[in-house]
Amino acid sequence: MAELERAAARYRERDASAALTGFWSLRNPAVLHVAQERERVALQLLAAAGIELAALRVLDVGCGFGLEFTSLLRWGVRGQTLVGIDLMHERLRVARGHSPALLVQGSGTALPFPDACFDLVTQNVVFSSIVDPAARRASAAEMLRVLRPGGWLLWYDAFRTRARDPHFRAVPRSEVEALFPGVAWRWRRLTCDIGIAARLRRVPGALALLDASGLACTHLMGLGRRP
């Protein structure tokens, strides 16, 4: 419980900061750059696996304001089969204002859904907000429990960070693989360190070069399949 209260308090504090909200807006060219790259990589992974999103029941764990719903709907997921869950009712209220998804307040550590009822379960920068190892294990076990055999996991999170933030813990690939035993993953490294991207955003071609080198990547996207 302490872990859930800590996470909710941290996000309440973040959401009250105009500076942080302004920085993470798509109007920031560095943020737009990494968001567009993330979308390209997700679509490449999904297409390579031959996944037809219109047919899938999808759960987004830690959906927050529902920003990822916009992408999922654009990629073909249907509103009636899209479900989001988040700890924070304040964030869900905003998500409700723009999304047809079914939205549930609750914790990833105890998902209020039956076994094997989703075809695709996603998490987008949520595990790096869960600093307690037991809560991480419980959330991963729950994601697997609600996923049908042969269903898909779409993972996006930091595998390393330069930030010194007690509320943020990167999740290396070895840890993700241990959290989801038996899942076969395809991995891509992406997302230039946002501090570096923000400094280089006005240098023509610099971000594309940095992406191609992979040197400053901080995140992993993985498409995994439950056996």
Ligand SMILES: C[S@@+](CC[C@H](N)C(=O)[O-])C[C@H]1O[C@@H](n2cnc3c(N)ncnc32)[C@H](O)[C@@H]1O
């Ligand atoms: C960095 S935000 C990402 C939000 C969203 N996935 C996105 O990409 O815009 C992390 C979100 O995870 C939620 N969260 C953290 N721990 C959680 C938990 N145990 N169960 C459900 N949601 C959680 C927070 O409330 C917050 O909305």
